[in-house]
Amino acid sequence: MYIVQIAPECAPVAKVGGLGDVVFGLSRELEIRGNEVHIILPKYDCMRYDHIWGLQISTPDLWVPWYNGAVHCSVWFGFVHGRKCFFIEPHSQDNFFSRGHYYGFSDDVSRFAFFSKAALEFLLKDNRRPDIIHCHDWQTGLVPVLLYEQYAHAGLHAQRVCYTIHNFKHQGLTGEYVLWAxxxxxxxxxxxxxxLRDNFNHGAVNLMKGGIVYSNFVTTVSPTHAQEARFTDQGSGLNHTLEVHHGKFGGVLNGIDYDVWNPEVDPHIPARYGLDTLDQKYANKDALRDRLWLRKEFKPVSYTHL
Structure with missing residues (x-):
């Protein structure tokens, strides 16, 4: 099976939170199981380029429709610890992904709406026809919308979309200008x-809601969280939408990559340990206490974020 991940993050080149870890780890596991997996990302100027091997231009001239014109893009290809990644670089005065940070700008919705459009344009023009397109969080919520409403008529008609929501709190609320764009x-x-109209802010477009409505299947990070999102305030206002589409909504428990998160080989901890050497774990706690100037006491180290 040919699977394309369209995501705003992928560890370790572009990672803010757990989303990046999931995209990398899931892609690796899917490849181990015999699938062909490609990852499409924005080409941020602040990426960890030292983790990309063989970076080169794959598609020098990709023109992406945007408002009443088109934006010229280059698409780069490189290996990220064995994963095959494509990086979309727009050449426009907006400098969508050349700002020194991944998120936090007033036009974040425009930036990732453009990325969603560009990713599909790349698949279409480069004659790539995946079986599954896997999108992540609000940043790619427009991908299934655009696929069904525009690109299915242009040649991407057989693709199916899985949409994973890692964080319901950030939904990509915006004005209708993004539809025009x-x-x-x-x-x-x-x-x-x-x-796409938001359930509570009736003047807003909700990109995450669009992803839910238009995708073939919607997942979140665990079966328990899927129930919480439907029936409690964990759904952050999308409860009704999830209930309407409950037949295609479920939770898949996040796993971990044991080759990365393995204390027996982890290069980032002072003392490595395993099942037979658990006592070495206390050396790491002592090192953390020293680093934070804490007293050495035999009790848990806790952290509270306000």
Missing amino acids: TGLTNISQYFNFDR
Whole structure:
């Protein structure tokens, strides 16, 4: 099976939180099981380029429709610890991904709406036809919308989309301008409660909601969290949408990559340990106490973030 991950992060080259770890680890596991996996990312200027091998231009001229014109992009290819990654670099005065940081800008919605459009344009123009497109969080919520409403008619009609929500709190709320920018110009068709209009802020487009509505299957980080998202405030206002689409919504428990998160070989801890050498674990706690100027006491070290 040919699977394409479209994501804003992938560890260790572009990592802010756990999303990046999941994208890398899941891609690796899927490859081990015999699948062909490609990852499409923005080409941030602040990426860890020292973790990319063989970086070279794959597609020098990709023109992505945007508002009433088009933005010229280059697509780069490189290996990230064995994973095959494509990096989209737009050449425009907006400098979408050349700002020294991954997130935190007033036009973040525009940046990732453009990335979503560019990723599909790349698949179409480069004649890549994955069986599954796997999208992640609000940043790629427009991918299934654009795929179904635009790119299915242009040649990407057989692809199926899995949409994974790692964090329900950030949903990509924005104005209807993002619909104009990406070519979804029949505003009344998309800006309604059955599709992209936010359930509570009636003047806002909700990109995550669009991802839920248009995807073939929606997952979150565990079966328990899936239930919480449907029936408690953990759904952050998307409870009704998840209930309407409950037949295609479920939780898949996040795992860990034992080759990375393994204290027997971890190069980042002072003392390595295993099942037969658990006493060495206390040396790491002592090292942490020394680093934080804490007293050496035989009790847990806890941290509270306010």
